[in-house]
Amino acid sequence: MAALEVRNVTVTYRGRTGIKNASLEAESGEIIGFIGADGAGKSSLMHAIAGVHRFDGEISVFGEVYHTPKEAEKIKPHTGLMPQGIGLVLYETLTVSEHLDFFADIHSLHRDAAFKAYRDKLLHMAGLAPFTGRQAGKLSGGMMQKLSLICTLLHRPRLLILDEPTTGVDPLSRLELWEILDNIRKAEGTIVLVSTAYMQEAAKMDRVLLFDEGEIIARGTASALIESVRPYTYEEGICDKRSSTGKACFSFDKRSYTLENVDAAHAEPTLEALFFVNALQKKRTLPTIEIEAREHAIEMPPIVMEARGLTKRFGDFVADDHIDMQLRSGEIVGLLGANGAGKTTFIKMLLGLYPIDEGELSLLGKSIRSSEDRQALKAQIGYVSQHFALYNDMTVRENLLYFANMHRIAVPTALKRIERYARELGFADYMEYTPGELPLGINQRFSVAAALLHEPVVLFLDEPTSGVDTIARAQFWEMLHRLKTSWGISILITTHYMSEAEYCDRVVLLRQGRKVADDTVEALYRKHPDAKTFEDIFLNYYRSDA
Amino acid sequence: MRLSVIRAYMRKEFTELFRTKLIVMVYLLPFMIMLLFGYGIRLEVTHARTLIIDNDKSHLSRMLTEKFEHSKYFNAKETQMSEAEALHRIKQAKEDAVVIIPASFEKRILHGLKSEIGIFVDGAFPNRAMTIESYIEGVVLNAAQEAGALKKGASGGLIVINNRNLFNQAMRDADAIVPGLIGLVLLVAPAILAALLIVKEKERGTIFNFYASSLGRGEFLAAKLIPAFLLHSLNIFILFLMATKLFDVPFRGSFVLFWGAAEVYILISLSIGMLISVITNRQIVAVVLTVIITIIPGFLYSGILMPISSMVGESYVEAHLFPVMYFNHIVYDCFLGGMGLSSAKTAAYLGILVVYALILLGLGTLFLKKELK
Numbered sequence: 001m002a003a004l005e006v007r008n009v010t011v012t013y014r015g016r017t018g019i020k021n022a023s024l025e026a027e028s029g030e031i032i033g034f035i036g037a038d039g040a041g042k043s044s045l046m047h048a049i050a051g052v053h054r055f056d057g058e059i060s061v062f063g064e065v066y067h068t069p070k071e072a073e074k075i076k077p078h079t080g081l082m083p084q085g086i087g088l089v090l091y092e093t094l095t096v097s098e099h100l101d102f103f104a105d106i107h108s109l110h111r112d113a114a115f116k117a118y119r120d121k122l123l124h125m126a127g128l129a130p131f132t133g134r135q136a137g138k139l140s141g142g143m144m145q146k147l148s149l150i151c152t153l154l155h156r157p158r159l160l161i162l163d164e165p166t167t168g169v170d171p172l173s174r175l176e177l178w179e180i181l182d183n184i185r186k187a188e189g190t191i192v193l194v195s196t197a198y199m200q201e202a203a204k205m206d207r208v209l210l211f212d213e214g215e216i217i218a219r220g221t222a223s224a225l226i227e228s229v230r231p232y233t234y235e236e237g238i239c240d241k242r243s244s245t246g247k248a249c250f251s252f253d254k255r256s257y258t259l260e261n262v263d264a265a266h267a268e269p270t271l272e273a274l275f276f277v278n279a280l281q282k283k284r285t286l287p288t289i290e291i292e293a294r295e296h297a298i299e300m301p302p303i304v305m306e307a308r309g310l311t312k313r314f315g316d317f318v319a320d321d322h323i324d325m326q327l328r329s330g331e332i333v334g335l336l337g338a339n340g341a342g343k344t345t346f347i348k349m350l351l352g353l354y355p356i357d358e359g360e361l362s363l364l365g366k367s368i369r370s371s372e373d374r375q376a377l378k379a380q381i382g383y384v385s386q387h388f389a390l391y392n393d394m395t396v397r398e399n400l401l402y403f404a405n406m407h408r409i410a411v412p413t414a415l416k417r418i419e420r421y422a423r424e425l426g427f428a429d430y431m432e433y434t435p436g437e438l439p440l441g442i443n444q445r446f447s448v449a450a451a452l453l454h455e456p457v458v459l460f461l462d463e464p465t466s467g468v469d470t471i472a473r474a475q476f477w478e479m480l481h482r483l484k485t486s487w488g489i490s491i492l493i494t495t496h497y498m499s500e501a502e503y504c505d506r507v508v509l510l511r512q513g514r515k516v517a518d519d520t521v522e523a524l525y526r527k528h529p530d531a532k533t534f535e536d537i538f539l540n541y542y543r544s545d546a
Numbered sequence: 547m548r549l550s551v552i553r554a555y556m557r558k559e560f561t562e563l564f565r566t567k568l569i570v571m572v573y574l575l576p577f578m579i580m581l582l583f584g585y586g587i588r589l590e591v592t593h594a595r596t597l598i599i600d601n602d603k604s605h606l607s608r609m610l611t612e613k614f615e616h617s618k619y620f621n622a623k624e625t626q627m628s629e630a631e632a633l634h635r636i637k638q639a640k641e642d643a644v645v646i647i648p649a650s651f652e653k654r655i656l657h658g659l660k661s662e663i664g665i666f667v668d669g670a671f672p673n674r675a676m677t678i679e680s681y682i683e684g685v686v687l688n689a690a691q692e693a694g695a696l697k698k699g700a701s702g703g704l705i706v707i708n709n710r711n712l713f714n715q716a717m718r719d720a721d722a723i724v725p726g727l728i729g730l731v732l733l734v735a736p737a738i739l740a741a742l743l744i745v746k747e748k749e750r751g752t753i754f755n756f757y758a759s760s761l762g763r764g765e766f767l768a769a770k771l772i773p774a775f776l777l778h779s780l781n782i783f784i785l786f787l788m789a790t791k792l793f794d795v796p797f798r799g800s801f802v803l804f805w806g807a808a809e810v811y812i813l814i815s816l817s818i819g820m821l822i823s824v825i826t827n828r829q830i831v832a833v834v835l836t837v838i839i840t841i842i843p844g845f846l847y848s849g850i851l852m853p854i855s856s857m858v859g860e861s862y863v864e865a866h867l868f869p870v871m872y873f874n875h876i877v878y879d880c881f882l883g884g885m886g887l888s889s890a891k892t893a894a895y896l897g898i899l900v901v902y903a904l905i906l907l908g909l910g911t912l913f914l915k916k917e918l919k
Contacts, residue, residue: 052757053918069917073760081758088751093565094558105554106761135565 001063003028004049004159004191009057011044018044020214021057026191026207028158031181033202033222034195035271036211037469038440042195043084044214046161049193050081061159077107080157084164084195087144089151092137096128099136099151107155122150125180140340142173149177153184160185162194166201168466170338170496171535172542178204197467198497199271200535210274217278226269229277232257233269248285250276252474253499275470286475287426291482294455295417300329301364304490305350305458309359312345319345321513322359327458327490332480334504335494336538341510343494344386347460350492352377364457379407382451382459386466388443390435396422396446397431400453407454414453421449425479441472445479452483459483461493465500477503498535509541516541547764555761555769559743563773572739572777573784576731580788583727590719591677594642596622597632604652610689614645619681629664636668643667643678655693720793725881728785729811729874730844736778736812737840740819741832743770748827757916767911771816778815782808789881798884803896807876810899814869815840817906824913843868872898 002025011018019041026032034042047053049061051072059066061079066072082089090099100119109115123129126146136144145165152160162181166174178201185192194205202208203222210218210225218225238256239249249258255267257276279286305327312320320342327333337343348354350361352374361368368377390399397418404414422428425445435443444464451459465473477500483489493504501507502521509517517524524537531537563569598614600607614622622645625632632644646664654661665682669675747753756766782805789795819836826832847865857865865871872895879885879892887893 047918050758052754052916069915073916076758076760079758081754083751083754083758085751089755091558091562091750091752093562098558098561102554102558103755105557106551106755106759108548108551 001060002026003062005058005060006045006049007058007060009045009048009055009059011041011048011053011055013044017041017214019048019211022216024209024216024219026193028189028191029185030207031185031192031194031205033205033208034193034211035197035199035202035208035274036195037275037471038467040211040469041214041216042211043163045211046081046163046193046195049159050079050161051076052081075159077155078157079159079161080152080155082148082152082160082162082165084167086141086168087136087139087148089148090136090144093135095133095135096123096139096147097132099147100154103151103154109155118156119154122153122180125176125183126150127176140173140338142169142176142339145169146173146177146180149180153180156188156190158188158190160190160192160194162192164195164197164467167197168339168463168496170341171498171538172338174198174201174496175539197469199470200533202271208271210278212278212282218274222271225274226271229257229269229273230266232259232277232280233267233273234258234262235265235267238262238264248280248283250279250286250471250474252276252470252477253502272470276474279471286471287428289424289426289475289479289482291424291479291486292420294487296455298457300457300488302328304329304364306362307350307359308361310346310349310356310361311358312342312349312354313357318513320349320510323510323513323515325508325515325518327492329490330484330488331505332484332491332493332503334501334507335492335510336498336501336507337494337510338542342513343510344462346510347383347462347492347494351381351383351460379454380457382448382454382456384444384447384451384459384461384464386462388435388447388464390443390447390450392434392436395432395434396427396438399435400446400450403450404453409453417453418449421452422446425449426475439472440468441475444468444472444476448479455487457489459489459491461491463494463496465495465497473497473500498533498538501534501538509538511541547762547768551761552765552768552772555765556773559769559773563777568739568742569777572735573781575738576735576781576785577788579731579734580724580727580785583730584720584724584788584793587719587723591674591681592619593621594619594678594681595640596620596643596645596682597627597635597641598622598624599627599629599632599644599646600624601649602647602651606652606655606689606693607647609693610647610686613685613689617681617685620685633666636666639668639670641668642674643682645682655690721795721882724789724793724795725877726848726874728789728808728877729848729870730841731785732778732781732808732811732873733815733818733844733870734837734840735781736774736815737819737822737836738833739774739778740771740816741822741826741836742819742829743774744820744823745826745829745832748823749829757918763911763914763916767820767914771820774816774819775809775812778812779809782812795881797881799880800884800886801880803886803892804877804880807873807880807896807899810896810903811869811873813903814899814906817903817910820910821906821913824910844870847871848874869899869902872896872902 004026006022006024009022010020022045036042044053048055049059051066051069054069061075064075066075094102104111104115123132126149128143128147131139131143136147139147149165166177169177181192184190196202205222207220208222208225209216234256236251236254236256238258239251249256253272255269255273257273257280259280303326307323307325309322309324310320311318311322323346335343335346345354349356352368363377363380368374391402394402400418401414404418422431425448427442427446430438430442465476468476480491484491495501504521506520507517507524508515521534525531528537528540531540596614598611600611611622611624614620629646635641636644644666648661648663651661663686665679667675667678747756786804790797818840822832822835822839826835847868848870875895876892879889885892
């Protein structure tokens with residue numbers, strides 16, 4: 001009998017199927033990765049195994065069998081669950097050390113020397129030892145996730161369930177989270193179930209389960225799964241010919257995918273290929289994205305927006321320290337940096353949401369000084385915030401109309417534009433749904449539509465792709481590229497997916513409020529010849545002592 | 547139930563309460579309700595603007611007029627204007643009442659004949675009008691009694707009345723309202739706090755620490771309810787001091803009875819908050835729902851606005867369904883009556899409160915599930 005056995009588990013949420021007939025086995029010390037689009041059933045299965053949601057079927061952990069959350073009580077001393085969402089299990093006003101004390105107490109741990117040594121080891125691994133007195137609400141996203149993880153590890157669970165622990169976390173913190181996890185499972189023999197949206201991470205797991213529409217559709221080691229899709233993976237570029245003949249084909253991250261035999265060079269697949277091949281096999285067609293020119297043609301100057309020496313202080317803390325940046329017409333700029341490096345603060349200054357402590361800002365050659373200037377600035381800018389500020393009680397159409405009203409767009413014009421964007425950005429079928437009922441990928445596209453209603457000259461996107469599945473991300477980037485060419489708009493985007501950085505025309509890297517790089521991706525690769533991926537470049541900047 | 551676990555969870559609750567400054571609300575809300583309602587509600591009428599038309603100009607009529615002029619309840623003025631003019635002034639809302647003494651008033655009284663005094667009252671606010679009317683009647687009867695005493699032998703048809711008010715002899719508003727407010731405050735405030743403490747964790751996501759750990763349901767509830775219970779127990783004393791010192795309400799009964807009943811009552815309130823937290827997932831919804839569920843019955847059926855005994859039909863039944871009526875009976879007895887448990891009704895009501903608390907606590911524990919919905 002395996003240490004963890006899940007047999008035919010089905011979970012339903014208010015009549016909707018979360019996961020159907022899922023089975024899996026795992027042995028001590030194994031790390032099993034769950035991958036799949038959001039809503040594919042990963043969280044449902046995790047909740048069932050952790051005994052926090054009702055399910056049909058049977059689960060046995062270390063010989064203890066349970067069928068209900070009530071029966072699962074007996075394994076709870078031996079399990080740890082970290083649910084999805086940054087800092088979700090943390091209490092904002094409690095300090096790091098108070099959290100450790102609290103979690104130790106609710107698990108009735110004895111504060112002996114061994115406990116203290118283990119606690120210090122965890123703190124040290126998480127790099128939180130210098131911050132034991134800091135309140136959780138004042139930690140960066142990456143630190144919050146590391147604290148959540150060590151709190152979950154404190155009672156030495158033998159089964160660890162982590163639901164997207166790294167989503168929205170910067171590459172450096174992600175690496176550190178992985179090191180903690182790897183050390184612990186080796187030292188403690190823990191079974192680890194972990195879901196992730198980052199395929200590089202999934203590749204490090206012992207086994208990977210691919211979820212789609214409430215079912216586990218593929219499983220195996222990462223390399224075996226990658227082999228299975230090798231025949232369908234080609235060098236980028238075959239799709240242009242395909243799509244003209246109406247055949248299904250996807251392109252993303254320098255690769256193209258099709259089920260047909262094509263006389264072209266094969267590329268080395270990654271786990272992301274699984275999603276595309278699955279979509280092709282299920283004959284899913286994606287809406288084509290075509291973006292026409294803006295209604296009111298305007299002469300775009302070469303430099304749309306310029307920041308000189310922009311500085312923001314919160315008390316003694318300098319969030320942004322004299323940052324210069326130019327945003328040019330028809331250019332996508334990637335703003336990268338660890339959690340807490342000052343990206344969101346910088347964007348909020350550009351938006352006129354935060355007063356600028358020092359420095360100068362100009363839009364379309366006009367300096368922004370007075371509050372009227374700032375008002376005019378907002379009319380020229382489109383902004384999609386980290387969490388898509390949508391109203392959950394209104395349908396997509398009502399949301400868009402509301403945003404059009406805010407920009408004082410005449411109703412006939414607004415209705416026409418909404419129809420047009422729905423068609424062009426491919427969400428016309430979802431107009432009568434509320435955002436809560438839709439997958440993140442759709443919400444993300446219609447948030448962009450809301451930000452474009454007033455035909456801005458600059459578009460700011462704050463982590464629009466966090467937690468969004470691979471195919472939706474591929475579509476999203478295709479949309480941005482089309483928007484850039486047909487509108488001549490300038491786009492500033494932040495992201496934690498380093499592979500997405502390569503889609504930007506230029507990359508600006510922030511570290512602790514300072515700009516440490518501002519260059520094209522090619523130039524950065526030339527500067528760092530030993531970097532294999534952009535992630536290596538990013539880590540180089542963060543690891544060197546600057 | 548592991549005491550060390552409950553203690554640790556409670557320590558966290560207290561730390562959060564202080565750091566999020568929610569503790570301010572725990573004491574400010576009851577204080578504000580007491581202050582605002584205590585000074586804000588006025589049921590008695592003073593300085594009613596009254597015109598007196600004396601068509602008799604006799605010794606007796608002058609005595610009657612003086613009675614009005616010397617009363618704190620009236621701002622009385624004798625006037626020469628005509629009846630029509632005087633009534634017009636009521637229409638213009640310049641006067642509250644007009645009293646008309648007929649000609650040969652004294653003569654008729656002395657001869658033992660009936661005499662009619664005209665009283666006109668502005669009925670725009672019926673309660674107020676009725677109060678004024680009864681005050682006027684009181685003054686007239688009082689005068690009639692004195693007149694009878696002065697002129698011995700002619701006391702034939704004159705009535706001797708004794709309109710003493712029991713329990714609240716001074717007829718002070720504060721005495722009537724403030725004890726009832728305690729019943730309102732102790733129903734609303736603990737319920738809000740209890741609902742918030744649980745729903746806050748649901749909204750934030752920290753509820754997973756309870757769902758996914760070996761923490762028992764009883765342990766979780768104890769850790770949530772005990773801090774709220776302790777903090778609000780202090781409010782019992784604060785409210786008592788406000789009532790007796792600030793509003794000068796007399797306290798005639800047993801403090802131990804008042805205190806004990808209040809603690810049971812707080813438990814009921816906490817259980818209502820806990821039940822609300824079972825069905826809501828958002829703090830704002832929890833607060834609004836708690837306010838609606840507690841304030842309306844807490845006020846309507848508190849006995850502040852009207853006595854329960856004078857209610858009929860549905861309202862009488864509803865009043866008996868909510869706990870506030872039983873508690874207020876005990877509170878009013880403690881402040882104004884002083885019978886204590888020797889009154890069978892008070893003892894029975896205390897018993898009802900205890901049963902109420904046990905049932906609600908049981909329901910809350912039953913419905914609280916350790917799983918996602």
